[in-house]
Amino acid sequence: MAVMNKRRNVKSKLSWKWVVAIVILSLLIANFFLLDRTVKVTKVKTQKPDVKTKEEEDRELLEKAGEYEDGPVAALLRAQALTEEATIAQQNKDPEAGRKIIEELAKIDASLDENDPMTSLVKKITSVVKGLLQQSIPELKELGEEPITFANPEVWEQMYKDKKADEHYEWYNVTWSSPIVGASTLGNLIQENIPQNVKLLDMGCGDSLFSAELFEKGGYQQLHHMDVSTEVINRMSMRYPNAGKWEVQDATNMTYPSESFGAIIEKGAFDAMEQVDTVVKAAAKETVRILKQDGILLSVSIRNTKQIEEWLDNKMECKTSHLNQESTVSGVFMHICRKKDESSDGMKIEED
Numbered sequence: 428m429a430v431m432n433k434r435r436n437v438k439s440k441l442s443w444k445w446v447v448a449i450v451i452l453s454l455l456i457a458n459f460f461l462l463d464r465t466v467k468v469t470k471v472k473t474q475k476p477d478v479k480t481k482e483e484e485d486r487e488l489l490e491k492a493g494e495y496e497d498g499p500v501a502a503l504l505r506a507q508a509l510t511e512e513a514t515i516a517q518q519n520k521d522p523e524a525g526r527k528i529i530e531e532l533a534k535i536d537a538s539l540d541e542n543d544p545m546t547s548l549v550k551k552i553t554s555v556v557k558g559l560l561q562q563s564i565p566e567l568k569e570l571g572e573e574p575i576t577f578a579n580p581e582v583w584e585q586m587y588k589d590k591k592a593d594e595h596y597e598w599y600n601v602t603w604s605s606p607i608v609g610a611s612t613l614g615n616l617i618q619e620n621i622p623q624n625v626k627l628l629d630m631g632c633g634d635s636l637f638s639a640e641l642f643e644k645g646g647y648q649q650l651h652h653m654d655v656s657t658e659v660i661n662r663m664s665m666r667y668p669n670a671g672k673w674e675v676q677d678a679t680n681m682t683y684p685s686e687s688f689g690a691i692i693e694k695g696a697f698d699a700m701e702q703v704d705t706v707v708k709a710a711a712k713e714t715v716r717i718l719k720q721d722g723i724l725l726s727v728s729i730r731n732t733k734q735i736e737e738w739l740d741n742k743m744e745c746k747t748s749h750l751n752q753e754s755t756v757s758g759v760f761m762h763i764c765r766k767k768d769e770s771s772d773g774m775k776i777e778e779d
Contacts, residue, residue: 502535502549506556513556522566529557529567547589551582562702580655580677587634587658595634598695599759601727601750603640607761608749613727614644616748617692620723620763623647625689629671630714631678631696634659641692642670651688653681679709686719694727697738701730711738718766726762735762742767 509528516524532553539546558579561567603614621627626649632638638652650671654660657675664673676682678696691714700707714724724743726735732747745764 502539503552505531505535506549506552510556513560517560517563520564522564525560525564525567529560532557547585551586551589555582559702583633583654583656584658587656587662590634592662595636597635597637598633598698599727599729599750601637601694601759603637603644605750613750613761614640616761616763617641617725618645620725621647621690621692625649626687627651628653628683628688628691628717630691630693631655631699632659632663634663635694637694638663639667639670642667647671653678679706679713681713681717683717685716686722687717688722689719690723690725691718692725697726697735698728698730701738707738708740712740715739715742715766720766720768722766724762724764724766726764728760728762729758731760732762735764739764 509531512524513528515521516528535553536550539549601613603612605613607613607616623646625647627641627647629638629641629650629652632652632654633656641647642650651674652660652663652671653674653676654663655675655677660673660675678700693714697707697710700710718724724739724745726745727750728735732745735745736743743764743766745762747763748761750759750761
């Protein structure tokens with residue numbers, strides 16, 4: 428009985444560690460995707476003396492991290508606290524602050540136990556934070572290492588290899604059933620704009636259950652799912668062999684013929700690539716190329732309509748709805764964009 432209780436305690440501890448890891452990873456991703464975006468937060472004013480500033484909260488978080496014996500848990504908490512500093516350094520283009528943060532990231536990496544299964548996750552986070560700093564602050568590129576960002580295919584390939592076969596991740600916690608402001612659900616909005624007989628591309632599918640929902644709930648039969656990661660495409664094709672074609676493609680240089688799809692759906696793919704401007708613009712250009720005239724792009728993004736249209740080189744016109752659900756970040760949008768007819772002035776999509 429004592430042995431069984433011990434096993435339960437160990438299992439409970441490990442489960443708790445992974446919950447912490449997943450929550451912090453979501454926060455880190457959301458923070459960096461929102462670096463140059465102003466988020467309005469309503470704060471309640473109070474005269475209580477125990478109200479803490481952001482700096483005090485970060486210091487407490489760092490102190491709390493030191494209380495944990497588990498290296499990866501402490502490292503994740505330290506990485507979360509450093510995220511705010513990295514955000515400010517990136518916005519201010521401050522090389523000195525950036526160097527100090529990178530030194531702290533190196534200390535985090537050095538403290539990790541290579542035999543702990545969470546170590547690879549922590550190292551991916553610290554590598555991405557460092558890469559984003561190098562990408563945005565020119566003076567930091569002298570470090571001589573190739574910046575690692577979410578636009579780097581190797582980051583995703585390794586991430587999927589490190590995940591369990593039955594795991595999946597939903598960008599911004601958006602699913603087929605997510606409610607839409609002024610509509611019912613995301614799924615209904617998709618069905619209202621994309622007929623079932625249309626050839627549909629699920630771009631940057633990842634391991635999201637949304638890909639299977641397009642087939643199972645949407646009834647789409649001419650489905651193509653693509654991702655740059657060979658690992659995730661192999662997994663998804665085995666998990667859902669009847670849900671369409673699963674293909675390894677680079678979104679910046681797809682092999683599909685021009686005007687071969689009537690509709691494209693992407694959920695967070697542009698947001699992941701935007702850390703490298705040339706990459707997201709190349710992917711957007713390819714999106715326009717493979718869409719038929721008058722074709723539809725449905726884009727789930729934290730970026731506004733103007734930014735999406737700029738990425739698309741103003742060759743598509745978009746209307747936008749707010750997703751109204753418990754997302755990992757505030758302000759998630761559903762953009763419905765139609766490719767302009769180049770033989771005319773294009774079709775104007777009226778806002779609701």
